[in-house]
Amino acid sequence: MWELYAMWTLTPLLITRAGLAQALGVSTATLAFAVIAAGAVGCVLGGQVSARIGSARVAAVALLLSALCCVAFPWVGAQSGYAALAVMLVWGASVVADSPQFSALAARACPPAIVGSALSMQNAIGFAITVVAIGVTTRYVDALGLHIAWVLLPGPVLGLVALMPLWRRRPAPSA
DSSP: OTTHHHHHHHHHHHHHHHTHHHHHTSOHHHHHHHHHHHHHHHHHHHHHHHHHHOHHHHHHHHHHHHHHHHHHHHHHHTTOHHHHHHHHHHHHHHHHHHHHHHHHHHHHHSOGGGHHHHHHHHHHHHHHHHHHHHHHHHHHHHHHGGGGGGGGTHHHHHHHHHHHHHHTSOOOOOO
16 A cells, blocks of 8 residues: 555646646646546456456556556656556556455455454555655655656555465455
């Protein structure tokens, strides 16, 4: 969660700094809504695909896409309105698509009697991390500009590292 809520918080700031609203003739609020709402599409598609290839693989693809968007956005955002919007929409879809997959993985890994407690703990830790990420990124966005996206990169990279043991496992049958 290092990246998710910080990215959502930064979305209108990144749109403004990249000059997307002016370049595309659309309000910052509308563009920010579109980017954040793209997450719904990412979650639905991720859920459908996870039934075929498994939650760990879907989470890994989402994290990889999100990491690539973190890396690319500072360059693309400084160059082209439509390309920057495309990167932001992919980022918006991928940044959240791993979350339901991690919840599904945690629920499958826990004894049924403690699933609720495990998911609560997972969410509490995630929200604690995101408070730090939001604080750091909003503090330094003025100094770093579009490059603040790189500060979000440890989230998806560490998520990919954490998922490595699950990549080669066969997907669990869906209920």
